[in-house]
Amino acid sequence: MAKPRIMLVGAGSMGANHARVVAASARADLMAVVDPRGDVAGPIAERYGATWLPAPDFDGVDAVIVAAATEAHPDVAAQVMAAGKPLLLEKPLAPGLAESEAIVAESRRQGLPLMCGFVERYNPAVVTARRLIAAPVYLSSQRHSPYLGRIATGVSWDLLVHDVDLSIQLTGSAPTDVRARLGHYSPESTAEDVADVIVGFESGAMANLSAARIGQRKVRTLVIHELDRLIELDLLRRAVTIYRHVSGAVSDDGRGYRQQTIIEIPELVTNQEPLAAQFDRFVDLLEGTVDADAERDSILPSHRVIAQVEGR
Secondary structure, X not given: OOOOEEEEEOOOHHHHHHHHHHHHOOOOEEEEEEOOOHHHHHXXXXXXXXXXXXXXXXXXXXXXXXXXXXXXXXXXXXHHHHOOOOEEEEOOOOOOHHHHHHHHHHHXXXXXXXXEEOHHHHOHHHHHHHHHOOOOOEEEEEEEOOOOOOOOOOHHHHHHHHHHHHHHHHHOOOEEEEEEEEEOOOOOOOOOOEEEEEEEEOOOOEEEXXXXXXXXXXXXXXXXXXXXXXXXXXXXXXXXXXXXXXXXXXXXOOOOEEEEEEEEOOOOOOOOOHHHHHHHHHHHHHHOOOOHHHHHHOOHHHHHHHHHHOOO
16 A cells, blocks of 8 residues: 555644654655644644644545544544544543543444554563563562643553553453552642552453652563563663572571572564554554454553543
């Protein structure tokens, strides 16, 4: 097929990154950047040879990426699907589960490809770990950040959803039990700032996931425990380290305990920027080389867990 012509809706920090990635791709053309703020979107469109539009116009467009504020997702998604265009919608699909389910249902009804912006699926450390793991039994994660006033949703929808999605992907199992503690501490926010969650899975595996937006630095770690090894991921540095405990004994002089652990640092299977890898996957969907139904079906399980976390 000819290179798909892409419209981008939303010219904030995430939208600007999407514009850069699409414009750099040899597989697609960035046609338009849509945002009512011409002073923001205009320069981005000009930089990448696209047209600035204050509102969507789907003529000559093959597919749409939506990186607008989460609260705007349901309305924008409805416009895109009414125009019959495939859609990559930033995570979460919507501010709540019912609206997210409605978006997925409509895309299924029309047979339109739909993708959610779970960009961490394409982190080189995650891609590498997926090829290494065999039988995860316990996962633990920390996703901590400084507070950002522009985010209206709570930390569960904003950050935790990534690690819920990763735990589902890595265990290959459906969540069965969710237990959560939430904390609201920042006077600037109206929703939870901290979420610590335990998720049980059909396979018997368990995940202990922590998200916070009251930190003073970014932390993005994921640890995958198997019975015979531990796989540690630093998602910021995109690094993987494997640990195997092999023996333990009292030292000869009786003054301590000696432990021996083998440490392996595997070579990453890819160094591609996660957002660019995600966009390649979206183009694959448009070209029909990956299963659109499977992609669509992978979206809601994490959204349902977050709805349980927030108690709605």
